[in-house]
Amino acid sequence: MASSEIDLTFPMLEFGATETPWDFQPLLFRGGAAAKVKHVARQIAQGELGSPLPERIELVTRLHEHMADDLAGGGSRFSAQNKIGALRRFFAWSDSEGGYLSLETVADTFIRWTDYLLQRQRVERSFSEGSLYDLTRLTATMLDRALDRQASLSKSTRIRKPRGKGKVHTSKADKQNLQNTFAFGHLLADVCNALTLETTIGPLPVCIRLRTGQVLEQWSRLLSPEKAAARRTRPPKPWQIEASRARRAARDEDRTLRTRYPLVNLRIESELLMFIAQTGLNLQQAHTLRVEQFHYASHLDGYQVRTYKNRREGEVLFEIFASYREWFERYLEWRSEWFPNEPDGLLFPLIRSGGRILEEATQFTNVTRICREVGMPMVRPRKLRGTRINWLLRESQNPQQVAEVAQHTVETLIRVYADPHPQIAMAEITRFHQQTDPSLSPPAPGRCVSATPEPVGAMPINAPRPDCINAAGCLFCIQHRDIESEDHVWSLGSLRHLKSLELARYRPPSEGKQPTTEHPAMLVIDRLTAKLRYFEESSEVRRLWVEEARERISEGDYHPAWDGFIRLAELRQRSA
Known part of the structure; x- marks a missing residue:
């Protein structure tokens, strides 16, 4: 079929008196994509761009068919205009390289074009990573449909979506x-x-x-009178003032x-x-x-x-x-x-x-x-819709109902629109633990998720056995949980001090009768030391908790849960 017999226009669109109708015919000519839109039709008619390239006819026809189908189905005219701009840049580069562009070679040409753009972006910094990704993604979307590809051409390039700065998920x-x-x-x-x-x-x-x-x-x-006066470069004449007043009136x-x-x-x-x-x-x-x-x-x-x-x-x-x-x-x-x-x-x-x-x-x-x-x-509209959806999600806590209102599937709603909120996340986590991990008050510092004691794996031989009575045994029970708080760290340090007093009263056997196992109090101290070390090394805030607990204990300010026991132990030690 001759190129003159192919209609590559978009009759479903209306154009203004000074607007040039869209037409894919220039893409069939070498240099047509780079020519000015208002003059390219005249250049084609006068033969300035030569003859159409027959190898491009099928490719351009498919591209035109898919875009015309989108517009006829109610697709965005603005998005179509962006896609046309991306295609023109791709074809213009191919013409400048003198490449052979056809349905069979367009994929390889596209990959070479993306490599060229990536090199320009990295060396010249003439455009951002986001602009590079958007340009190549739009072009790949059109070519994928024309080539009936299952996997996008974008995945065959070295260009990836730039990593964003991330959303700020705070209440403020x-x-x-x-x-x-x-x-x-x-x-x-x-x-x-x-x-x-x-x-x-x-x-x-x-x-x-x-x-x-x-x-x-x-x-x-x-123009306001102030702006009109500011634009004058010389004093107006009386007849000019009258004419201006008449026009304004x-x-x-x-x-x-x-x-x-x-x-x-x-x-x-x-x-x-x-x-x-x-x-x-x-x-x-x-x-x-x-x-x-x-x-x-x-x-x-x-x-x-x-x-x-x-x-x-x-x-x-x-x-x-x-x-x-x-x-x-x-x-x-x-x-x-x-x-x-x-x-x-x-x-x-x-x-x-x-x-x-x-x-x-x-x-x-x-x-x-x-x-x-x-x-x-x-x-803008997209952000307005996102704010509306997230507000409905927070008020109703019902994704199915909100998805129906927003005319989306629940998966699309959560993946595209839902914006995680810290307060809701904390409430959901708390609710989850209340339902699946209910806590109890154990003898030791922290919380307990079950009244059924069970020792941890690889438990030392001489370590205290968990029995829900002895505080030391809780430290070797799989049901025991630590609490992320300064008070809990203070309680752990106070219990370790109490165990050190207990260990100080220990009198080892005479020479030749060394025990083969460590003292239970020493095992408890090691366990507590490991917990405090974790708190100290995990974050700056927790490190300050550990330092504060050490200062308090050195000053004799013990946690109320262990203060009485420590006082008795010290009194007994002095009287011994």
Whole structure:
């Protein structure tokens, strides 16, 4: 088949008047991927790039088919654009190397390209490890599907996902994360409350008063007088001042989408983010929703929002909390005022400068701008959804129910979205030990998990036998547990001092009658010394516990559990 007979465009997408439609045909020509998008069609038509390379036809056709299928199935236009950019860079490098690129050789060419990029990253440091990984992963994803590979090409390269810095799982960090999200939600609510229909068609600037006391002046793409004066390089003439005033007055009086679309887009972006936080839908799902005859059915503590088609109950589009219904209906009324000719159009119809409705998902440029103005971190849809899911997990402690609400499997919920929380982890660990490892109070320092004494393996011959009565025997019982606390270390040191007093009263047999086994008190002292050594060497905090215990014992300050026994032993030793 000739290359001119192959349609490599994307007719399912709409493009603006100044936007160049996407086309994979330049990938068939050597140098086509590196050419400027706006001029490559003319270069191909005039023969500046030569003839198409027949060995590339099948490869490029498969790449185009898979991407067209994704877009027709509702895939993200933004993600597709990133993939096209990655493919263009790969083909451009192959053209510069003069390689033979076909379905059979593309895998080897891709591996050589990744080696080249890795060398550039390590030597020139022109891009980060994360950028390198994202670029090669996107390209490998497209090539894997074209080659029908079971194992990804990424695994055949030397590029691996960079190790992150790790998440901070502390109560303080989690509290700060929630505070930032709540503050961001308050900002969105203030913007939506301020940009009513009357305000958006009113005089400029529109002042958005935030609950923090800050005021945002929105000029809707019109320069403020201060900025206009700052741009002048020379004093204006009287006729220039009059002409400028006339233009400003005309734009201020124009209350249509032609001049007020920045204000409309700001509220729509804010409403879209609030909608995502309420429903848990991803950006692509929320962006492609259209206005329907919504019907609210009570469900749990909120509503299932359905649509009626042909007088039959439709499927559940999304779920909302009860308190959000009034807010959502108010937005629908505002939307119908601005878009009376789009009664069944997009639910969140963002506008271009030319007045055309955007079909691709927004990048929230307007919300990002006002966040920068007030010095607040932007919370993007993915993070909003993650915060919502983790909050539901902590409140309900029911992964199955939260997975159903989030429209994921439990495995995906835990692997991708769940963020471990230290307080919940400690509670779960405590609950586990209470159920499977219930502790008892033994005679020795520490805790005991069972009243059935059992000696440890390889127990010394003369060591005290565990019997739940003798404190020394507990130290050689498998049911005994140490406690991570300063008080426990103090108790261990005091017991060792008591045993040293007991050992001091020991009178060994005369010469020629040396015992073949050690004294039980000596074995207990060795056992206690080993425990204290472990505490001392395991961490800095535990080392300080051991030093404090030594100081107390040297000063005669013994643990209350052993103080009386030590006093009696010392008194007996002095009287002996």
